[in-house]
Amino acid sequence: MQLYALFMHKIPVGVLGASGYAGRELCSLIGRHPGLDLAFATANERSGEQIRLNGRSIQLIRTESAPLDSAALVFSSLPHGHSAAWVKKILDAGAKAVDLSSDLRPGHTEQQIVYGLTECRRAEVAEADVVANPGCYPTAILLALLPLLECGDVASGATISVSAASGTTGAGSTARTDLLFSEVTGDFRAYGVGNNHRHLPEMREFVRGTGSDAELLFTPHLLPVARGILATITVPLRRNIADPLALWKERYSGEPFIEVTESLPALRDVAHRNVVRMTAIKASGISTPTLVVLSAIDNLVKGAAGQALQNANLMLGLDEAEGLPH
Amino acid sequence: MQLYALFMHKIPVGVLGASGYAGRELCSLIGRHPGLDLAFATANERSGEQIRLNGRSIQLIRTESAPLDSAALVFSSLPHGHSAAWVKKILDAGAKAVDLSSDLRPGHTEQQIVYGLTECRRAEVAEADVVANPGCYPTAILLALLPLLECGDVASGATISVSAASGTTGAGSTARTDLLFSEVTGDFRAYGVGNNHRHLPEMREFVRGTGSDAELLFTPHLLPVARGILATITVPLRRNIADPLALWKERYSGEPFIEVTESLPALRDVAHRNVVRMTAIKASGISTPTLVVLSAIDNLVKGAAGQALQNANLMLGLDEAEGLPH
């Protein structure tokens, strides 16, 4: 694969499901990537339409017409439940695959698929033929929790309470009356309350995998903004930590896409960027030592298309940061 | 006081600090109240300007010119730190007072002032000469927690984690660059993280007053909406509760301004209305029995001016619900 790069040829990649918000973001990022070439993009309901990528046009085709073997790697942004079968076809055609659906994530399949939370699976991703790209909420939440889970200072049996809010692109591009501008503007509401969100299985598996016995209580909300996720996480600790931020800074030292800050992360800081921005603050005035951890991402970039491309870069032997906005 | 009502005369009331969002909302509500007459409204920086109330004009005057003794009751929406001294002058002038600032709330003063969380202080409010009107966040949070605190089923020593989000009118009407439309649109961020919000003292005092030893961990956020607060509260329980909503329904049975619902409360449901809308849902998949309690209010109505008027109605011997939108 490295030969492509060596001879300054661009590596051909494909996108299945290019009409949703994540698929469109992915095409747009690929269009600006110096080392990749979009060989094809599929979107059944919009097949025949042209999309413009950095000054060039490409025609959308139907998924069943995708020339899978013309690509070195294919991204699948197909809907949950429909994606896994196409990932198999991609592999059969000799290409690598990054699956943006939940089909192959931990908690959703018995298969042992590499979970592409890049900053803690870098080596596995680089070796993988197929990667399950994490969900948007899990990306924001798990990368923020990771330093704490790894250091073992979460209180035993603790409930980690996660209140998170997402922009509307996280709910997809299908016409729904409850997502009309007239309904969403001026509003704010929770959904999936009581641990009923479909991103919980992959988060639970991941937490368990770190050896922690902490449990998650996750409440997502819908924000009147187009893009972005902010997660507000309260974590009871086994003992006080003198300088909590040092933990994050050390764990993520040198990471190009992790920003550990003294200031409070906000959606504005991360829009259109492939980063997780995070901080941790000690709660005062309560007897249980507790941290409030905050993290912000762009749900379409680091929460979907950007992280998918970050994983693809590793899988294709390219520089991990190539073509990614930060 | 009841004589006013008896003879169908309107009761004269005044407003100190009528230029902020809460003060304006108050004037507007008084203008539509069938039993009250706005005798005067003060706003130092805008004195001389006319405001229109339900088809009638009234001229704003300076606070030091307020004819306090012409009113049966005076609302103070003066800034925190400046209000307590004026409340004293109001009382000295022979009028009753409702203070919308934090000056006289529990945790802010040694004085024993009635805390006007109407639904749990109704009798005291009706007898009071002065009432400290609760903050907007405390109104949403404490009324939602009350049934649970009273029943004693909160786990001993529990941390109650409150993630709440407010519209921008909650941050006041003073020109600040961080509150410009250009900055707030598309954004979402936390503030006062780690239990640093000025509404904590009154909430802590109230929780303690119920006999509970639970502690609050409160994280407020700024929403890109003009009005509304949604509070998302996780409460660890001593034991499982079979039908949690029944607890709320029973406690608030017959309350005109409390809506206990099966559906999830949203800002849209409560805009421009003097209500708290709330629900409670059991968390699944975790070992500690835990409830997620959600409540929504309009921060300017039930969270400020509406509740102030509700208290004033009681203090003046009027029907508690008179002139209030629900």
Added chain:
Amino acid sequence: MQLYALFMHKIPVGVLGASGYAGRELCSLIGRHPGLDLAFATANERSGEQIRLNGRSIQLIRTESAPLDSAALVFSSLPHGHSAAWVKKILDAGAKAVDLSSDLRPGHTEQQIVYGLTECRRAEVAEADVVANPGCYPTAILLALLPLLECGDVASGATISVSAASGTTGAGSTARTDLLFSEVTGDFRAYGVGNNHRHLPEMREFVRGTGSDAELLFTPHLLPVARGILATITVPLRRNIADPLALWKERYSGEPFIEVTESLPALRDVAHRNVVRMTAIKASGISTPTLVVLSAIDNLVKGAAGQALQNANLMLGLDEAEGLPH
């Protein structure tokens, strides 16, 4: 009909098509109207659901089940093309009708139906059995132009250029991808450019009816707000007018729902109110005497449900302003 009012009974009215934004606004206004009682409300796709009106519940039924003869007057908010036939059934059942669709408006039918632009058809409306309620844009534009058209000072053969912008509720409550929050927020665009909007026929007929030979060039735009219309109208004049605003003030003197102001009207001023707020300003620095006329309405109130109720009040012998927010 007046007997209802005389004996303090409420007059029964019905609503066909209660699930769209205008229909819902209408039900809500009827629920707060002191003299009207909502006898039935229909919505085929939501039949069986309950709607709440001022503390009371009413069940939506299918349109074909509507007991038309139980109402003194029926509002039709059925879609364009489907409404006219139901208006006939309403009249056959012995009730009066207000049609909010475009079916019976001038330019859309050969029938001579009273066009319910209340402020210039008051007497005809009061005598009518059926009234065609004006479109939202025509209400804002025609009432703003009326004083000028009547005085004859518009330049002969002039093009009146109207640039208007509407909130998204004007585009209806049907799920459409181009009306999703994700698409509309941060955007602004024109539509129906080149005189292609379906509200032009009724506006042209009206202008012609005033004896003017002026022609309209109308460009509507979609705003990222939920409700409101602002029309910006440039009118070339036959001659200079010394004090243009005097023209408007005189024409609309005493009108409860017209606000002629020195200040520039804004959407904020008219939200949730049954008013048209307008001003007129002379253009400086150009040789053709020209006025810029601005008007603002709430498209769901004065632009739809509010004006329908205003007309219904007249048709039922009630006070024209009863139950209308201003």
Added chain:
Amino acid sequence: MQLYALFMHKIPVGVLGASGYAGRELCSLIGRHPGLDLAFATANERSGEQIRLNGRSIQLIRTESAPLDSAALVFSSLPHGHSAAWVKKILDAGAKAVDLSSDLRPGHTEQQIVYGLTECRRAEVAEADVVANPGCYPTAILLALLPLLECGDVASGATISVSAASGTTGAGSTARTDLLFSEVTGDFRAYGVGNNHRHLPEMREFVRGTGSDAELLFTPHLLPVARGILATITVPLRRNIADPLALWKERYSGEPFIEVTESLPALRDVAHRNVVRMTAIKASGISTPTLVVLSAIDNLVKGAAGQALQNANLMLGLDEAEGLPH
């Protein structure tokens, strides 16, 4: 100057007034420009603060401390009225200057300064030591009108009616109560009505310079969006034009930053891009042949910082499109 580029050195440039929205956008664009290096950036009220540019930090200094002679070219984003004097100092220090204020634009000064509407002043800009960068509204409006003005088909003595709407960043970053999120969200209003906007002088001078005797009637509006301008322009013609769009396509053939489209331009299409997107449509149903011309820009990019950089590229002998997002 070209030597810098030849030896792959970056050309040093400076920014005066880097704290406003245009100044910040400029610094951000310079940070990503492959051929430019930000030598200094000034902001009196924020001097001492660090700004981050593409992974590098630079400290803001006071304007009077700016080492003007260290730069090959200096951009001035200082306030109107304060900028001209600094442009003189820049030139005295031996650097070239691009002035983003209105101080040196036509209609504001007697000096003959090149007006940097790049697409019609390319040669003059390339030779200039100082360029007056056009206002945001003039950029959107004049580039859209140019093909029509040049072809001479605008009706003699015509009034060109321009209704335009801008996002809030166009109003600057100073704290003003009328620009608070609480005030702007849900609102839409006109300002400067009757030809009172400060951008008119440069637009009038430009139109006159094309030999046209047409007059402008300009009505700007404030939109509840952060960035973008849409101009809706009605132009009475001398005679019918069979294929109006052909005129625009021919005039702007090969232009990298002009998009002539069949579809209607929208703010979404141009956000964060250095382009003007435009179309022209014939009005139907009126007797005067009339075109509706629409154009959209990002007010901070093509309307300010982007066009300034486009001009600077020409002045510095670089590729005009270098470092510009399109």
